[in-house]
Amino acid sequence: MKGQLGELEDAVMTRVWRLDRPVTVREVMVELRRERTIAYTTVMTVMDKVHRKGLLRRELDGRAYRYTAVATRADYAAALMDEAWSHGGRRADTLVAFLGRMTADQRTAFDEALRILGTRAEPPGTPP
Template identity: 80%
Template sequence: MKGQLGDLEDAVMTRVWRLNRPVTVREVMLELRRERTIAYTTVMTVMDKVHRKGLLHRELDGRAYRYTAVATRADYAAALMAQAWSHGDCPTQALVAFLGGMSPEQRDALDEALRIVRGDEEAPWTPT
């Protein structure tokens, strides 16, 4: 996976993740049109760009491509965090700054994740 997603790329990926099945450009466009005016060619260009970034796999189905997400949204977020972590001169300082900016809800989620990773409790969710 290469790089962070722009706003429209994120909107497209959100629909692909939400639909959770192979989708066409037209299907994603119709989903996006519930909230904004957008052209088919724009969605096609964005999906091609996200495909080149390695987040979408595509397969030709007749005359159209069907796209599927290569990874879950959680996997994508984890990759972004790992990428950010690897760019710092002092990972400890970066982590302290990051943790200092977290909301109480985010810290609770972090505590829960650490308990799960340590094996202190089972995950209350199923990864997709």
């Protein structure tokens, strides 16, 4: 995945993730038109850009492409966090700053994630 999504790219990907199946430009355009006026060619251009960023895979189906998300929204967000973390200097300081900015809801989600990770089996060969 290459880079952060712009506002319209994110709107397109939100529809692709929500539909959760291979989609055409026309299907995404119909979904977007529920909230905004947008041209078919604009959606086509945006989907091509997102494809080039590595977030969409496409296959020719007749005369149109069908696009499928390469990763989930959570995977995309995690990649962005990892990229930001790698540019933050001393990682412990960056993590402390991040945790200090969390809302109560975010902290609850973080605690839940740690709980989930704690219940996973250790990889083979990991010392106790």
